[in-house]
Amino acid sequence: MDKLIIANKEFNSRLLIGTGKFSSSKVMAEAVEASGAQIVTVALRRVDITDKNDDMLAAIDRDKYLLLPNTSGARTADEAVRLSRLTRAATGINWVKLEVTPDPYYLLPDPVETLKAAEILVKEGFIVLPYINADPILSKRLQDVGTATVMPLGSPIGSNQGIKARAAIEIIIEQANVPVVVDAGLGLPSHAAEAMEMGADAVLINTAIATAAEPVKMAVGFKLAVExxxxxxxxxxxDQSKRASASSPLTGFLRNE
Amino acid sequence: MGVLKINGKETVFEENKIPATIEDLLKSLGVESATVIAELDGQIVERAKFPTTELRDGQAIELVRFVPGG
Structure with missing residues (x-):
């Protein structure tokens, strides 16, 4: 398959995978491996100092995958910027999945705060992958400030509803000059295939794989669908048409007419 | 008596028993330092400086790490 290029970095897989909600770190690591993904999202949280086995991500080989820290939990641009700076200072990772979601019910991203944070982070040298509503104008504004991608949601995070914002995502894809990653809401491999058929450059999947009865198999399903x-x-x-168009010859039938 | 605010929670130590450095604090908590990110009184501390960054009564320290997420 042709390579996905984000911020001059080449990837063989067009499936990005999130690591949340898996039943165990073992299943997570196996599903990540099976998905073929090379970009793996993670969150930043306080250490649970009462739990010695708190480090769930020990199972992920950091040399093999690009860890993409998100700013989940941030409700404002300032909080997102703080999380990003903290991550970079401590780990050297300057890629960030920017998400600013003040609304806990639908987890919809705040466009104003997201744009504000993106502008600051790009100026500070971050490679910014913003999670956004499927808003073509916001996409343009983010590209103008220098984000590496735009990541419109198909439907709310974790809802598995598929692509509800199709018309707007089509406009984003048509106008984008950076990769478009459809993120959030894709619940089935067919949804991922739909996004890719529309011309999305990649998709990001988490819940649909992590909470499937068999996450490792489902990871393979998504891998194949994306391809x-x-x-x-x-x-x-x-071309589509309303009327039928015979695939077999319409002559030489075995009857007399 | 000495107090450190660890991840937003005030933790009381007996007199002179506050861990000397961030490294010592992590050891006393049984937390593997290799994956921890620390912020001391709002300032990010590089991991290499954990053994030499001293802790004092009244300071606030945030210990964070990567966790699974989407």
Whole structure:
């Protein structure tokens, strides 16, 4: 498959995977491996000093995967910037999945705070991948300040509803000059394939894999769907029509007419 | 008596028993330092400086790390 390029870095996989909600770190590590993903999102939280086995991510090989820290939990630009600076200072990772979600019910991203944070972080040298509503104008504004991607949501985080914002995502894809990653809400491999067929550059999946009855198998399902969708996009879809168009010859039937 | 605010929670230590450095604090908590990120009174402390960063009564320290997330 053709390579995904984000901020001049090449990736063989167009599936990004989140590490939340897995039943164990073992299942998580196996699912990440099976997905073929090379970009893996993580969150930053206080250490649970009462739990010696708190380090769930020990199972992820940090040399093999690009860890993409998110700013989940941030409700304002300032909080997101603080989290990003903390992460970079301590780990050297300057990639950030920027998410500013003040509304706990739908976890929809705040466009004003997201743009504000993106502007600050890009100036400070971060590679910013912002999670946004499917808003074509916001996408343009973010690209203008220098984000490395835009990541419109298909539907609310963890809802598994699929692509509810199709028309707006199509406009974003049409106008984007950075990779478009459809993030959030994709519940089935068919949703991921749909995003890729539309011309999205990549998708980010977490809940649909992590909470499947068999996460490792589902990771494979998404891997194949992303590849299929990308190949379909690159192949140029055949025309749709309202009426049937016979695939077999309409002559030489074995009857007398 | 000495007090450190660890992850937002005030933790009381007996007189002169406050861990001397961040490294000592992590050891006393049984937390593996290799994956921990620390912020002392709002200032980020590089991991390499954990053994030499001294702790004093009344300071606030945030200990964070990567956790699973989407």
């Amino acid at each position: 299929a969708g990308r190949i379909a996009y690159l192949s140029g879809a055949a």
